[in-house]
Amino acid sequence: MTADRSITGALDGADLVLTRELPASRSDVWSRLAESDGLATWFGTFTGDPASGTVQVTGTAEPGEAEAAEYTIHECTPEEALEVSSAFGEGAWRLRVELEDAPGSDGGDSTRLVFRHIDVPAAMLGDVGAGWEWYLDRLTAAVTGAQLPGLEVWESDYMPFAARYAALQG
Template identity: 40%
Template structure:
């Protein structure tokens, strides 16, 4: 990957990193990839717990095998349209969200976002989400996610993301 696909935009008065991906799938199919633990684990991690309680524990299995779990609070879950939640403060306190929209049957756009706080390292955050979302694309396509190489994203995309935030 050589170019960034993310933008920074104001939403409800807060800067948000926003990245789009398009899938030849229904919104419900993409929703499952983003919310069902077994499918999520193929490209980023898994969760445990009861999401109906509004809280789950997330394990970032695409990182190190011993990565510490993060508590996650679910604020919005409107299948298959919108999801929003926060990681616990000790896991960065990130507010993450996504929306799915079918442009036509079987053609879905994922809009993924992270609210940015002052001091957030967007030079790392942006390339990280590009990497993970491309792993999602690979998993959906039946391609080995290991073919998505972190070195193609970081530090390669870091300067462009830093410029993006500096221009905001």
């Protein structure tokens, strides 16, 4: 990761959409999103029964003492789509991930992940965009077996994205 890399996201109305091409099957990528052990490789863990419609997610990638947050599951179509929401302070985040075979993947050995942060407040766009670049790079590293970007590169490699994402508002 270098600070001069282009951002991978774009605005679709008020939604921030980022994509990644991952050299793994949809099944493998899905396990990193929908199974607690897989999610733990790049983001955090969850407890609870997803069939109940809610789980408690504890982020483990950021500094400080992690606290669990309740996530409501709005859609869970295995190996295709996951949509969740969670309250943070006085706001709420709604997130959607869609998986599809990447173009030219010949049978699913490469997956296109489309990540959508729905209705991002304009004032938060820069920080949210930079943050999701970091997390999706962590997911990519987990899938490929590369070293996950840690907080030691946050300022140098990811904070430059904040201004680029803020500028998307036009």
